[in-house]
Amino acid sequence: MPGLQIDKLSMRFDLPNRTSVQALEDVSIDLKAGELLAVLGPSGCGKTTLLNIVAGFLAPTSGEITLNEKRVHGPGAERGMVFQQGALFEWMSVRENVGFGPRMKGMAEKPKREIVDHLLDVVGLQEFKEKAVYELSGGMQQRVALARCLANEPDVILMDEPLGALDALTREKMQGLVLKLWKETGKTIILITHSVEEALLLGERLIVMAPRPGRIHKEYNLPFAEMGVGQDLREVKKHPDFATTREEILSMIWDMEEEIMGGAAK
Amino acid sequence: MTAKGTLNIKPSTGWQMEPIWLPSPEAVLSRLGEIATLGFRNSTLAEHLGFSLFRVIVGFLLGAIVGIPLGYAMGLSNWFRGWFDPIVEFMRPVPPLALIPLVIIWAGIGEVGKIILLFLAALWIMAIAARSGVSGVRISKVHAAYSLGASKWQIMRHVIIPNSLPEIFTGARVAMGVCWGTVVAAELVAAEKGAGMMIMVASKFQSTDIVLMGIILIGIIGFTIDMLMRWAERWLVPWKGKG
Structure with a gap:
């Protein structure tokens, strides 16, 4: 089966003080060739770790990654990466x-x-x-x-908050460019972002991750990326479903953040 | 009071500096012209300064040739860092001047001894600069190169080395400055020719004008070296500080 399969990925970091952090637990994602997946979550939910494992910079504690029926070991040119800056x-x-x-x-x-x-x-x-x-x-x-x-x-493009450091106007323009490139090249893309709006606009599929341990919390299939191709992205944002989904995800992430804060206070 | 009734005061000349302590600028300048044409102690002025410069350049180049690969090895391999870090960190704060007696015992007071001293002065500075240049590479640049299909060797050649050049240039500027200071001091101790020897001998004969002239020339040359290094830096590593 072509595409990118992430199968039961777990990652534990052992700390020098003999404790460990479970950065990812049992994460499985099945991505068809040409899909654009946005990954969203509060900080510390392991989304960058996930991307680094897919890129091959980190070896997972358990689980495996298969790209076009071949297991992935280490970094390679078939998985390109775009960094924040x-x-x-x-x-x-x-x-x-x-x-x-x-x-x-x-x-x-x-x-x-x-x-x-x-x-x-x-x-x-x-x-x-x-x-x-x-x-x-x-x-x-x-x-x-x-x-x-x-x-x-590359077969897959991994983007680690590529637009995170840009000002709002440039960011909008670049979102349009990413969509255009995705449609024209037909590449499989995984995009990590902390902007809910960006995830909704660009993600054909969207995964919301939860922290401690990093895991998949909820998955969406979204129509907005398709709508955004060849259309002003601001028009897409006016869509009533866009606003409802955005609110839903925002409150979801808020709850997670609150949980972390509450946990820290105890 | 003059005969015509006006007050006529001649102010005191005060304490006058004698040329033997502080000669006038004109005297220093004319002595410069004299030494530049006639030479000093069987050598022309250019020879004195040229010998000092020659020692600095040879010592610095040897220090860079050994120090830069040593620094790279330390930045890239834990084994090298483990062995050489204590040595480098111990030797770095030792002023090169403190090594003069030891170098004289080992290598004598001739050219070899001076060049060994300057080599040691430059070596640690260059090793530390090269090492911090290597370990200062942003991990995302290395990751980017890997995911663009570069091999380890290609990453070394196209990412790590160019990324370390600005640091190495900074180290080279510091090392040249230290070497220039050290060579003058080493020539004060013993030398046949050289800027330091010139002012040391002149001071024994109380020729303050030559001493002053020497100090000014040493300053000008040191400053020129630094300006040339800066210019080379702008030309060769224009990306410095832009990463």
Whole structure:
């Protein structure tokens, strides 16, 4: 079965003081190829740990991950990652950053340039390609990060709060871009976010996680990502279902936060 | 009171500095011209300064050639860190000047001894700079490179080394400054030629103008070295501090 299967994943961190933290417990997700999954939850619910395990940066305590019927061991180019910030190589120009993956594979100069040029067109940075990345604004830097990830033709794109550090206006624009790229490339995407609105807008599927131990609390199938393709995202937000779902999830997360606070006080 | 009835006061000249203690700027300048053309102690001025610079550059380069790989090894391998961290951390606060007697015993007062001293002055600074450059790499950059399909060696070559260059440049600037200070001090102790020897000998003959001239030249050269390093830094690692 193609797609990404996360099967009974558990992760325990042993601390030096002989206690341990159960970051994830029995998390299973079955993702079909081309689906966009948003993962939402209060801080400390293990969503970044989950992503790091899927990326292969962490080995889980138990459970396994299968991508296109192959078990995943360690990091690999078929799972691209977009980080929140600061993961671009500032000693390289925009063009070199985007071409990093193909260059590591030893691709010849000409096909590499074609890929890079095409992707710079897609993210709208053609005229900035010779600039240093630190000369660009935060939103443009994230466009470079997206293009760099796509240049490698990954099967799955993992996004760890990629828009978290952007201002509200840029963020809206970038949400539109993520949707557009998702539709045009047909990639499987896992998007971690702490913004309920963003999760609703972008997630075709949405998982709300609960903390201590990190686990799946509730799962949704949402129509908004489909509606958002080719439409103003602000129109989508006006949809009555959008507001109800948002309130439902917000109060769900509020309850969890309160539980944590209450637990800490006891 | 003059014959015409006006007060005529001649102010006291006060305590006058004699040129033997503090010569006038003109005297220092004219002595500079004299030494620049005639030389000092069988060597031209350029030779004196050139010898000091030569020692600094050779000592610094040797220190960098050994120190940078040592720092990389310490940043990348726990084994290396375990063995060398105590040595480096112990040697770093020892002023290089305190090593002069030992170096003289081991290697004599010739060129070799001075270069060993400068090598040691630069070595620890460069090792620490290279190590902090390596361990200062953001983990998300390494992760990003891994998920873009880079091998360990490629990550070393394309991520860790470029990421450490700004730190290494900062270390190099500090090391050049320390080396320049150390070479002058080492030449004060014993040398045939060199900026430090020049002012030491001049002071024995109470030639204050030469001493002052030497101090000013040493200052100018030290400052020039630092400016050149800064310029090289801007040119070679423009991404410094932009990560």
